[in-house]
Amino acid sequence: EQRFIVPYASTAQLLRPGTSRFNVTAGETRNNYIERQAKLVQGTYQLGLSNIFTGYGGVQGSDDYRALLGGLAFSTPIGAMGIDLTQAQTDLKSGKASGQSVRMSYSKNILSTGSNFAVAATRFSTENYLDFSNAMQLLDAERNGLDTSLYGRPRSRLTLTANQSLGPWGQVAFSGFTQNYWNQPGRDVQYQFSYNKQVRQVSYGISANRSRIGLGEMDNSLLLTVSMPLEFGGSVNSPQLSGRVLRDTHGSYSEQTTLSGTAGEDRQYNYSLTGSHEGASHTNNTSVNGQYTGPKAIVGATVSQGDGYNSLSLNASGSVVAHPSGVTFTPYRGETMAVVSAKGAEGAKVVGFPGLRLDGRGNAVVPYLRPYELNEVAIDPLGTSLDVELTETSQQVAPRAGAVVALKYGTSNGQALLLNVTLADGSPLPFGASVVDDRGVSVGVVGQGGQLYARVKEDARRLLISWGTQAGQQCSLPLPAGKSDGKTLRQVDAVCAVDQLDSRVASVSNARESR
16 A cells, blocks of 8 residues: 655646647637627647746737737746736727736645645736737727726736645635726725535535625625535445535525435436525525436436526537547546557446446547556456456556557457366366367366366367376367357356377377477
8 A cells, every 4th residue: 555645736837848838729709798709819838948947928819909928937946936928909999009917926835734825916017908808898898889998907916825734624725816907996805715624524614705896895705515425334325415505795694405416336327406595686496407427428407497487408528539449439528538448348347437338349538547647547347248358457557648548458359168077987177177278278277176267269169178198187178069148157067078088188288388
């Protein structure tokens, strides 16, 4: 048994030397605050220059908007830092709005104390700088003849996140955000403090939130959450009951209760039932959700009902991976994956992934591999044909981030037989006697009480059994007629004949020795 901790913190854009990363995105916005959506094309590139420095840059373009970013991240003994500059231009009807933005970020993970915190500060150096979201809102306002001076133009922004482990006493976390504007008074402020702890199988958390927009009043809210299994014990299919109570700044209470769980041999069925009450609006809502994880896709449905509305939604998701062994459908989606191939082992389960089995070609896609760590990928032969045997059921792989690795598992095909063998006089065969087929290929050894488990090829007609080199210490066993259905193990009582076999067995043994 090995136990170790892998430290992880979201560092400021750092990459190892010589490593690069790029991202290209093209699409259309889905913004509820604008009437006409905008096309968008953007790309980023990062390059690890050394163990200390990483350079990065990016471009962003849309109708009447362009932005260019360049920056440098570096590692120091006190944490990871990054600084970048963005130049943006927006073609408004009132003229071109062009400006710059400077951003600084810092993150640090102290493993010995269980502390992790990050800070990001952004300074919009000129009033005419607009990020993509602000630019789209102003362009849409101009098209609709609205007063663009009513839209705030950010001047500076500061965000902070920190969490601290208290060991057996739980964990505390803090997050905060503040922003002011060039053309509006006041400041947006929001910060949250939370505490979470688990006692046996019951977990609970308390969080307090304060927020204010501009010159408005400060809003306060308090949230309590509790989650527990309905059946305390080791059952993996025990339903989970969770609840939450929220008190808003006006003293109104909102409650929500959810019952959720899994079902099925492989836990491929998921369900949840939710009921809620909104204190501010005095409304009640209920919803029922069900999801099935199949071998090729995940499908689900949700039915909701509330005061004055009813809704039904259907969803399906999955991935398609093309590889040298074919095209494979999988219900899961992930960045770092493995393609598992075991020819003839269709129906075998992939351990740890509900509903995931090898398809008709013996392939499956395993998602969610941890990059740069050893991952064990195991196959459970339960569900495969008894005429197929896996020569290995587990492999370990340490992939790069974003890789799709190929894992091939060896298989052996042949009819599986369980033979209760005796000699002509009714005595059992000696324990440990070697068994070969009529090609001289070893297929097993005799077990206790003359019992023999063997896997033989379809064209094999007999087995040759030997427990010595003397006359009378070899015999021939004709294989029973018929074929296996691959679902049940054939058990046969058989008699091994010694008559006139010494020369033939000896010739097979000599042939094996000569090879």
